[in-house]
Amino acid sequence: MLLTPHTLVGIAVAVSVKEPLIAVPTSFFLHFLGDLVPHWDFCIESEEGKTDPYYPLKVIADLSIGVGIGLFFTLLTLWVIKDPLLSINIFLCGIASVLPDAITGPAIFNKEKKGIPYIMMKIQHIVHFPARPPWGVISQILVSLSCLILILHSLELL
Numbered sequence: 001m002l003l004t005p006h007t008l009v010g011i012a013v014a015v016s017v018k019e020p021l022i023a024v025p026t027s028f029f030l031h032f033l034g035d036l037v038p039h040w041d042f043c044i045e046s047e048e049g050k051t052d053p054y055y056p057l058k059v060i061a062d063l064s065i066g067v068g069i070g071l072f073f074t075l076l077t078l079w080v081i082k083d084p085l086l087s088i089n090i091f092l093c094g095i096a097s098v099l100p101d102a103i104t105g106p107a108i109f110n111k112e113k114k115g116i117p118y119i120m121m122k123i124q125h126i127v128h129f130p131a132r133p134p135w136g137v138i139s140q141i142l143v144s145l146s147c148l149i150l151i152l153h154s155l156e157l158l
Ligand SMILES: [Zn+2]
Pocket: 001, 031, 035, 100, 101, 124
């Protein structure tokens, strides 16, 4: 899945499970469950050998939106809702939810077939369920919207 829906899943966990010791590992493991949802991502084209000159830009855009959403809810709960513990939980869960992809990152660019990034890449390939647009995009919109509704409802903003 793209980083943005992964981040929203992490935030949804953070607002639902107040205990960081449970919420943070749950967010991490839900990353793999999220990748089991049939989805489209930038890797599909590159795995088929197509060279997309905008690949790095697309990844940066996805990363920026994910980080932006994570920071938005971290700061919203800190400054507006004034719940520092929830804010920390959201921050940590947001990071944990995208951590598997961050760990995998070096293995994509480094051809060495060993180390933690390579092992994580292998694990991610097993649980990865690619799907073409439109369904591979619609599935992620549905996951993102469900999480957003849950987040806003939990924060009593909806
Ligand atoms: Zn992943």
